[in-house]
Amino acid sequence: MTKTLQKKFITTAMLAITVLILVLLGAINGIYGLISGQQMERMLGMLVYNGGAPSLQPELPGGVRPGFLEQPIDEDTAMSARYFLIRYNSDGEAVQTDVSKIASVTETEAEKMAEKVRKSGSSEGRAKQFRYKIAQTHDGKGSVVIFLDTSSQTRNILMVLGISIFIGILCWSLMLLFVILLSKKAILPIAENIEKQKQFVTDAGHEIKTPLAIIMANTDAMELHNGENKWSRNIREQTVRLNGLMQNLLALAKMDEGAVKLPSxxxxxxxxxxxxxxxxxxxxxxxxxxxxxxxxxxxxxxxxxxxxxxxxxxxxxxxxxxxxxxxxxxxxxxxxxxxxxxxxxxxxxxxxxxxxxxxxxxxxxxxxxxxxxxxxxxxxxxxxxxxxxxxxxxxxxxxxxxxxxxxxxxxxxx
CATH class of the missing domain: 3.30.565.10 (Histidine kinase-like ATPase, C-terminal domain)
Known part of the structure; x- marks a missing residue:
């Protein structure tokens, strides 16, 4: 019985710990991914607002300030952004292709990507590892397409995910060891109480057997001398009923013990x-x-x-x-x-x-x-x-x- 209770305790405790760890890791990674995505969105918005120049912009377009958990975009962060842009005139012709802020994309590749996203009809979205946005120029005589490389952001998210999974597995393993070491002590009072209840049922059953046998024997003797009547029948019926109850209780207690190996x-x-x-x-x-x-x-x-x-x-x-x-x-x-x-x-x-x-x-x-x-x-x-x-x-x-x-x-x- 103790081992059964111990297994149930460990299973229940580890299930609760597992759910807690998964919720915490999910929340941490989800919040980090959300903040990183918003950071890239703000960076892209700043580039569009400045016409492709990574100048310091303490506030987002429209005067919206960063949220409580959002890292502000300072000059160093803005200068480290990897992006390229293509400007178009009012006739839709490419007049400038700037790939000076990124080494992995040539002008030809940049122009092909820009044409592809313009034909898609979407003003913003994702293309490979880039997030892009199409906006009108400040003079209203053309448009600009800016592609921001988010591969470093993706790597950071995966790195945080990997670290959190490792820490989660380590914590789960340590908690499992801790729960196993304490489980026996934790369930000891319950196990002792159950054992006492079983012992009481067993002892009471054996103690009641003798009075029941005496009542039945006296009933038989009374019926021999005075004959059977409704009172003697009631005594016999209730004695048989109580004897059956005790037999079932004893059988149930024996089954609950589990340690008794029945012959097969x-x-x-x-x-x-x-x-x-x-x-x-x-x-x-x-x-x-x-x-x-x-x-x-x-x-x-x-x-x-x-x-x-x-x-x-x-x-x-x-x-x-x-x-x-x-x-x-x-x-x-x-x-x-x-x-x-x-x-x-x-x-x-x-x-x-x-x-x-x-x-x-x-x-x-x-x-x-x-x-x-x-x-x-x-x-x-x-x-x-x-x-x-x-x-x-x-x-x-x-x-x-x-x-x-x-x-x-x-x-x-x-």
Whole structure:
């Protein structure tokens, strides 16, 4: 149990840490990318406003100042910009091509790129590693196309991304080590509390067995001397009911321990199901319930025979107890694609108003008066789930019109 709790604690803690690190790294890189993009946009706007001259411009065109996190464009920053421009007259002819601020582009290449973006009809955008903007000249007698190289900005963004990923992985690894070292200490109080609860249930169960046996023996003696009456019948029924409750609690506590290794062997599940069915024919007949059996023969699984017998008994008992009078119980057992599927479907007057998963909660009873009358304890399905999981399987519940369906799937078929 301690190891299971420790694994859950580590998984939950690391999931939260992972989400936190991803959010932080995403925010840092996103903000840096946004600021870098705005910086390039301001630089390009300054170049357009100055007609291609990288002069100091403390304010953006229109008097808009840089934001709180934006680095101001000083003279050194402006002079370090790599760009080229092409001027056009009013007739659309190139009259000047300036590539003095960049070494990787020739005049011919610059003119081709300018013609291409002019034909695209867009006044600004991206072309390869350049951001461009087309604007009218100050005298209004032509236009200028300015291309700003943003490759250094892209490299910086990738470098920050790489560094942040490395730091994120390093921090995640250190936090994993830290969580593993502290996890046992963190879950120790919870584990001790759970162990105490289990020990209490086990001890109480064994202690109650003796008084129950004495009550039953005294009831038998009383009936021998005075004959059976309604009071003795009530005592016997409630004693049997309480004994069944204790048996289920003890079985559930034993399943929860997990450390107990149950003996396993090959089980002919088809025969085991057929062996358990006759015990429920009479209770079903008293309620005029029709039991329909669809059992595939020769289905073999590897597991604990007693546990599987108890699982079948719990599901059949549950079906008979809660099937409406003159209702139906349909039992399916089949093996398909390496999975054994046991399905028990029964009709009922009204379906529970809760999610089917709620039915497996310990001591859950949808209708207390009805459950008391039928002799239910509210822990049978919890025990069934524990047994199914101990046999490397699962159990689910579902609703279908006026029917409840319990399905057990076992993946260790032969």
């Amino acid at each position: 062997s090959d089980i002919l599940l088809s025969s085991l199901l057929e062996e358990n069915l006759p015990a429920f024919y009479e209770p079903a007949a008293l309620k005029e319930i029709i039991i329909e059996e669809n059992i595939q023969p020769n289905i073999i699984m590897h597991g604990n025979r007693d546990s599987m017998s108890r699982l079948i008994t719990i599901l059949l008992d549950n079906a008979v107890k809660y099937t409406s009078k003159q209702g139906n119980i349909i039992i399916y057992l089949e093996r398909k694609e390496g999975v054994i599927r046991l399905s028990i479907k029964n009709t009922c007057d009204t379906l529970p108003e809760v999610d089917p998963e709620k039915l497996f909660d310990r001591f859950y009873r949808g209708d207390s008066a009805r459950t008391q009358k039928s002799g239910g304890y509210g822990i049978g399905l919890s025990a069934a789930r524990a047994i199914a999981e101990s046999q490397k399987g699962s159990i689910t519940a579902s609703y279908e019109e006026n029917q409840i369906i319990f399905t057990v799937e076992l993946k260790n078929s032969k």
